[in-house]
Amino acid sequence: MAVAEHRSFRRAAELLGLTRSSLSHVMRGLEEKMGVRLLHRTTRSVSLTDAGERLIGRLDTVLSELDHLLDEVSGEQGRPMGTLRINGSEGAIRQLLQTVVPEFLRRYPGVELDLVSDGRLVDIVEQGCDAGVRLGEAVPKDMVAVPLTPELRFLTVAAPSYLAAHPAPKLPDALARHQCIRQRLPSGKRYRWEFRKRRQELAIDVPGALTLDNSQLMVEAAIAGLGIAYVPEPYVRAALADGRLLAVLVDWCPPIPGLCLYFPNNRRVPTSLRLFIDLIRERSAAGQVT
Missing domain, CATH: 1.10.10.10 (Winged helix-like DNA-binding domain superfamily/Winged helix DNA-binding domain)
Structure with missing residues (x-):
């Protein structure tokens, strides 16, 4: 087969x-x-x-x-067995490791978790995975999605030292006059920064001398004063809290659906995956997945 x-x-x-x-x-x-x-x-x-x-x-x-x-x-013996293979970005897999995985391994030692950290938007069926993790808006329509995290935002951030030398942009179009830390997607394309306010939506291919392919590296570059970065809020919470970074264009960065675990709707759900989903829902209900 x-x-x-x-x-x-x-x-x-x-x-x-x-x-x-x-x-x-x-x-x-x-x-x-x-x-x-x-x-x-x-x-x-x-x-x-x-x-x-x-x-x-x-x-x-x-x-x-x-x-x-x-x-x-x-x-019946209380010992689920087998391998559960899940695909996701590095950030998505880190989210699982910090929330669901430790308790799952404790409860079900007979299940082997194979977590594939891949930034590409792959076909999980073709890649032999039982499930994947993506932002809700990117989950294919023919998949069943289970919310993993609450809504999140992408934030535009920069170091105080950078903003001292370059006045903070008031509108997204003003980014054309800034050094932006751009992101290269696994497909090779550069990510267009997306903004929305009321009924106005913008997708901007920002200028910049530095391009990276990793959100954490983009945060570190922003902290170093190399420009403005556009990254998921969880990556910058600590730096925003201690003042190493400041957020700009906040009113142009509305929340979007968070991460979802997803799987094919035309296949039988393995027991190991069903138990994993049950634990996600249990932790979410208890407010332990953020």
């Missing part, structure tokens, strides 16, 4: 924790035992034969039922 889904022995082997040669050997053994070819193989691609298509059509249901049975049996 992994080879069929990803159309690649290399990718399937990576997800299964096997070598490509081992997986190829297993597939050849299966085909020999069945007496039928299941895959068309070339040096560049892998595709299903008619027999392979028929087998996959039935296997999905059979293996789903088997997973459900195994989950039930392990659940």
